[in-house]
Amino acid sequence: MDAIEKIVEQILEKGRIEISTFKKIETDRIDREYQEREELLYLQESKCIEKNEDQLNKSYKQKENRQQLEIKQATLNKKQDYLEKLFLESVERMNHWTEAEFQTFAEQIISHLPVEGEAYLKLGAFSKGKLSEQWLVEQSNGKLTLNVETTVIPNTGGFIVAKDGIEYNFLFISLVQEIRKKESFKIAELLFQ
The missing domain is CATH 1.20.5 (Single alpha-helices involved in coiled-coils or other helix-helix interfaces)
Structure with a gap:
């Protein structure tokens, strides 16, 4: 076993x-x-x-x-x-320029315009009354005679010079817009350096 x-x-x-x-x-x-x-x-x-x-x-x-x-x-x-x-x-x-400031501005512009003969100034509402008759006579010379239209352009300042259907726009808003278009970038660079 x-x-x-x-x-x-x-x-x-x-x-x-x-x-x-x-x-x-x-x-x-x-x-x-x-x-x-x-x-x-x-x-x-x-x-x-x-x-x-x-x-x-x-x-x-x-x-x-x-x-x-x-x-x-x-x-x-x-x-x-x-x-x-x-x-x-x-x-x-x-x-809001004074009469003297506005007249100086207008004189500088008009002296450089290539316009002869009779021309018409159409003022903006804010510039009405800033150009006297004496000033108009002083600006008129043998080549250019200026007349102010009785109607004004509402809600703006500056003026338009019109001669034979051609208008030269010197309304302040238009001038500033033109500067804005051309110089806006340069102005911004100067301001925001």
């Missing part, structure tokens, strides 16, 4: 060894698969985090650029408003 017990014992021992070996192989396989999956999940998580960081950085850059554009636009709008006020204030000041 001893021999049978030894054979049974050997078979059981062999079974325990096989089970232990199988258990170790399976445990190693499971650990290896777990490690691989863990590394894969970690890699996926890292990629996901990196992708989210990239998206956040892009979103941040877009918002930053948008804010910078909005600030630049707001600054530009303020500068344009300031320039608009400056030009309007210039017209307003010209509209």
